[in-house]
Amino acid sequence: MAESRVVLVTGGSKGIGRAMAETFRDAGYRVAATYRSGGVPDGVLGVTCDITDQGQVDQAFSTIEAELGPVEILVANAGVTRDTLLMRMSDEDWDTVIDTNLTGTFRVVRRATRPMMRNRFGRVILISSVVGLLGSPGQINYAASKSALVGMARSLARELGSRNVTANVVAPGFIETDMTAVLPEETIAGYKSRIPTGRLGTVDDVAHAALFLAGEHAGYITGAVVPVDGGLGMGH
Template sequence: MDRPPARSCLVVGGNRGIGRAIAEELLADGERVAVTHRAGDAPEGALAVHCDVTDSAGVDAAFRTVEAAHGPVEVLVVNAGIVQDRLLATMSERSFAEVLDTNLTGAYRVVKRATRGMLRLGRGRIVLMSSVVALQGSTGQANYAASKAGLIGFGRSLARELGPRNVTVNIVAPGLVDTDMTHGLSRELREQYVRQIPLGRTAAPVEVARVVRFLVSPDAGYVTGALVPVDGGSSMGH
């Protein structure tokens, strides 16, 4: 069977961790891949574009760069996110707002810009990266959990809006993944988290990336509005 034509793919927050693994999987499939970043490099073969998702003008400029190089974005993966953990009693309003602005409103800015080209093309794939924390909650992460839970409602609403135009929208909720972020945890806290995971281990970034790879593939053409946990079973029942 002939390989389908390469698509223009954009991974927002694709220079490290899960985002980088997603970009590498798409590159392995022969796609034209761009990644946004605020610092760092891009996987070999990917176009690196600086972008701050809290700045609408910057988002538009990044898309114009990608469109000039690769054409209209057909596959969008929204992976950018920050954490500012603190117990609610001592969490500043600024800290709460900054996390929501990056993780949730940032996704709104990026997806809204991407849909222009997708609606003109009459096709598209969008994947939003949520978190198991959105389903379970986590002490000290009220802001992060709220932002990631918001992505679920946002994505499912978009699945209804965009489905008639042949654009699918799905949400992936990773659990504890072996990234720079989790390396910052103390050994004791890391072991405590792992004990709560039925599979008894963390995930490798590529294990999350391959789920995303499926969701943006032709094989997932009838999958939209899905919330897919990749968490070793830790969110069962949610």
């Protein structure tokens, strides 16, 4: 059964990652999710892991392999923001975002794809952002980290395509989670007025795009950037 495949979602403690873990679980997949704080949904194997630490990444994969078997579908979702205008952005703001969103994703992808290549099956789904290609004032670090995931996925698609491993990007728009709850009212209203569908996105909107890309019927889709943004980024 394709739906009993093993899925790993990084950052499954809350927000989009938690919803994705629940959606894959409900579809019958065997799901593991990483967390640093909090926990993971019932019926999901929780593994503690900070993706800025290669040792923790390796340990998490060993645990998942022992409990569930090799990861066949990787959803690299964990990410952070440190928003501020360029003139005020510290090295630490830059380094934290790049080390988590970009290098952290690299660490997880490198570890996940070894068994995928061996087993001649894999689905890599990188959670980017509409901001990666659209740009956003105050998010130079975040936009740089998220646009880099497009280059990563497309290079992976070319490197691993012959091994039946696909690599795609999901680019959410404005989704209601803790990450966006901290934004000022006027910023949220400003975004809303520019979204053709006239509403903010939900975590389920994103989760179902990832579910589709992981499925057996998506095997001929690779190197794609799938927007889940109500049309906010159209044209990029």
